[in-house]
Amino acid sequence: MTEPAVLPAVLTPSQVRPVAYRVLSKKHGLNLKSTGLEVLAKVLGKRFGVDWRSSKAEKFLDDVAKQWKEQDRGLFIEGSILEGVIKDMLNVADSETSGNSKEPSRPFNWKDYFKLVCARDQPLYMYNRLRKYYEPASSGAGTFGTAEARKNLFLNRYYVLHDRVLRDETFNKPSFVGLEGGKTWHTISPIKNMLGRNDSAYLLLGMLSKGNDGHWYIQDDSGKVQLDISTHCVPSDQAYYTPGCIVLCTGVYHNSQFIVDTMGPPMAERRENTKEALGNIDFLGVHSAMNATARGSKTSRIERIDRAFEAQLREREHMFSGHKFVILGADIFLDNLRTIDALRKLFGRLEAEFTANDGSETPICIIMPGSFISAPFQANGSSTAYKEMMDDFADLISQFPTLLENASLMFVPGDNDPWAATFSSGAVPVWPLNPIPSVFTNRINRVAPNVMQASNPAKLVYLSQEISIVRDDYGARLRRNEIIFPHMPEEDEEIMETGKEGNGTVPVVNQEKDQLSENEDSDPEVEARRKALTDIIEEENIQIKFTKPHMDKDIAEARKVVRTLLDQGHLSPFPISTRPVSWEYDHTLYLSPLPSMLVLADPTTPKFKVTYQGCHVINPGLFLEKNTINWMEYVPSTGSSTHRFMYI
Structure with missing residues (x-):
């Protein structure tokens, strides 16, 4: 049975404001802008007429607020975006109504959900770095690139990665730090904030590039700074580092140079x-x-x-x-x-x-x-x-x-x-x-x-x-363009050597390893076994190597290539x-x-x-x-x- 036709009414924003404030602001915590209020006045007058104060109208506003929050549109309701949200809601309602009135749909066919999307058929969405979500592009991608597209080529990559890194829990500093005792929190500093602050430590996120002078630079949306990777830099060996990669690096700013201590890729985020x-x-x-x-x-x-x-x-x-x-x-x-x-x-x-x-x-x-x-x-x-x-x-x-x-x-x-x-x-x-x-x-x-x-x-x-x-050919291109660091991380290999010192032989071991073993193994049985092992070393004058579990070089290369691409997100x-x-x-x-x-x-x-x-x-x-x-x-x-x- 169809509902009776509704006679539209012309409403002003001032009339709708009390109802909208009660439902959208007090109940859902959203802020309604003037443009959004104008859209609501127009929609309520057209859809409900003189009954715009009824419970049905309030339920409609409640559904609008839920849809807005489900789509993660932000706290401020703007008119241009609100029109699209309401249009989606009305389309869904119409489709459900028409679907209920028709015969049952045909059986499920998996081929309806098996589609190929070529590059030039993919929709174009632009990332808004201020609101941290995607917006529809004003115009589709053309055959020839514009200067604006060239400018945003690497900026958009940086913004997407930057916000992805900030979503990691180690970068989310809580409001009450005292309640999170024992945890450390990281803060990414813009490059421009280092100017005039010599001998201070920073964590940077930026793209690696090589200048015309032959030096390496890291740059973000605020500027760039020369890198010193020849003294203390110890990069993570889990990924490739090439010009164009975006990396996280820690170090000290000194004399217009950033002396890099550690460097690594921004970790990828799970799909869900x-x-x-x-x-x-x-x-x-x-x-x-x-x-x-x-x-x-x-x-x-x-x-x-x-x-x-x-x-x-x-x-x-x-x-x-x-x-x-x-x-x-x-x-x-x-x-x-x-x-x-x-x-x-x-x-x-x-x-x-x-x-x-x-x-x-x-x-x-x-x-x-x-x-x-x-x-x-x-x-x-x-x-x-x-x-x-x-x-x-x-x-x-x-x-x-x-x-x-x-x-x-x-x-x-x-x-x-x-x-x-x-x-x-x-x-x-x-x-x-x-x-x-x-x-x-x-x-x-x-x-x-x-x-x-x-x-x-x-x-x-x-x-x-x-x-x-x-x-x-990713493997060949990554190896061909890889940055060679002067100080690569040493292999985790410790050798117990025997040498004459006084009347006996003294095993030379890694101090950190030895200290770790002492802290962990305080059991008398373990101490007795260690003493027996030391006696054997002294008697036989042999070398024992402590190494990482062996990994096939092909597996290590595969993991390195995969992590490079997925961490870069491109x-x-x-x-x-x-x-x-x-x-x-x-x-x-x-x-x-x-x-x-x-x-x-x-x-x-x-x-x-x-x-x-x-x-x-x-x-x-x-x-x-x-x-x-x-x-x-x-x-x-x-x-x-x-x-x-x-x-x-």
């Missing part, structure tokens, strides 16, 4: 914590597009993911335990006959496994990172050869109809693929790379029903998970002279919040699978390594991956 802090924003615009209330909407307002709906999607993931992603190794050179033979054997094996399991384990997506040609694509005749190569690949995959019917093929371009290689000629192209043009893949599209042409990097949404995919922590980036699309390279899984297709780094701060990172390595085919399989229901290989 970042989403909670930023108000569960839909950065990819996928869930908003799936929601009927957001059809036809653009980035004129912030779109957010409904938490209850996201929880339902997570439950659905466990129902599809047989779904898996197949990620092939990088550099699938289709102009190499050995690669074609390897692909034929691999696809044959995947189809045979799918048939043998009666479809219980389904490869829903096969990700193929480039480059797909061994030499950079050139304008003089490469188009014909590249087209023929892709047509031959279409003939190859047509031999596996069962696999293609259930799995999607995703092509991720590399540095040698068109059209970027036409201009770079083998050098580092500008990121992000556009998908491979359809003129080369039209036959593949006819043969395979589900083909996705991705950008590089690209993002994939599967139910509640976000999967980032990137193809780049896929290109380099200056644009090292890794060119399109100014207008730098936001597509952010890793904030961290993805559920990150695919690093990097043949210059050992194959690995590492989980850091809840983000699962994998690297399948090189596709064809000697006579071995490499690929990895990721199961989203468990969040685990497996490295697989086979011989040609």
Whole structure:
């Protein structure tokens, strides 16, 4: 039964102020600005008419306040933002009403929540450093960058990282320090605050850069200062340090130089914590597009993911335990006959496994990172050869109809693929790379029903998970541009040496280690064993080494690369002279919040699978390594991956 029509009434802000103050300010602690009051007067008069003082109107104001606080809009209610919040509320109410009046919706289909988001399709949100949240951009990203975009390129990275660091509990100083006895709190100082304060200790957060004079500098939004890393600097060995990285460093300011004592990366933040802090924003615009209330909407307002709906999607993931992603190794050179033979054997094996399991384990997506040609694509005749190569690949995959019917093929371009290689000629192209043009893949599209042409990097949404995919030689680029510190941390290795002193032998050990042992081991049995060990050393005149647990160098290298990228929160922590980036699309390279899984297709780094701060990172390595085919399989229901290989 429909409600009777409401005759609109014209209300003034002064009439609405008492009711709005009682509900919004006294009950919810929000401050209503004059522009917000004008919007409320207009909405209440149009929606409730002469009954704007009724309980229904007060409930409406209460819902507005709850929606405002849920979206973390701040304490001050402004008119321009309030219009978007009320519009979202009304759209949700209309959709629920229409949904209740219609027939039951169709069964759940996971493919509705399996979407590819290329770099140029991602919505553009600008970070407001004063309010500490994202705002919709006034205009979309263009083909050619503006001076404003170039200026904000590194500033936005700094602001996002700065606020992420301040959310850490060690940087949150309590209001009543006396109640938090025994805890230490850190404070980041702007660089400009050090001027005129010699011989004082500071903690800085800034970007590393190398000046024209050959010296190293650290800079933030307030200025820059020269670094002295030659005397006392002891950097953390858990990450790479390159120009363009943002680091935390402690030291003393003296004679216009900052003498660095320690240096380390800002620790990454778990995905759920970042989403909670930023108000569960839909950065990819996928869930908003799936929601009927957001059809036809653009980035004129912030779109957010409904938490209850996201929880339902997570439950659905466990129902599809047989779904898996197949990620092939990088550099699938289709102009190499050995690669074609390897692909034929691999696809044959995947189809045979799918048939043998009666479809219980389904490869829903096969990700193929480039480059797909061994030499950079050139304008003089490469188009014909590249087209023929892709047509031959279409003939190859047509031999596996069962696999293609259930799995999607995703092509991720590399540095040698068109059209970027036409201009770079083998050098580092500008990121992000556009998908491979359809003129080369039209036959593949006819043969395979589900083909996705991705950008590089690209993002994939599967139910509640976000999967980032990137193809780049990170390991080689990080090692090539790494800053070499004069005083690297010594290895934690202590040697007990024996030497003659007087009539006996005296073991020479690390004093701190010896003192720690004395404090911990006061038991008589332990003392007796220590004395027996000392007697053996004196009699046999041997050396004993105390070392850290051994870690394979490939694992250490993998962890170092992963932590560098995730701590920086960006896929290109380099200056644009090292890794060119399109100014207008730098936001597509952010890793904030961290993805559920990150695919690093990097043949210059050992194959690995590492989980850091809840983000699962994998690297399948090189596709064809000697006579071995490499690929990895990721199961989203468990969040685990497996490295697989086979011989040609």
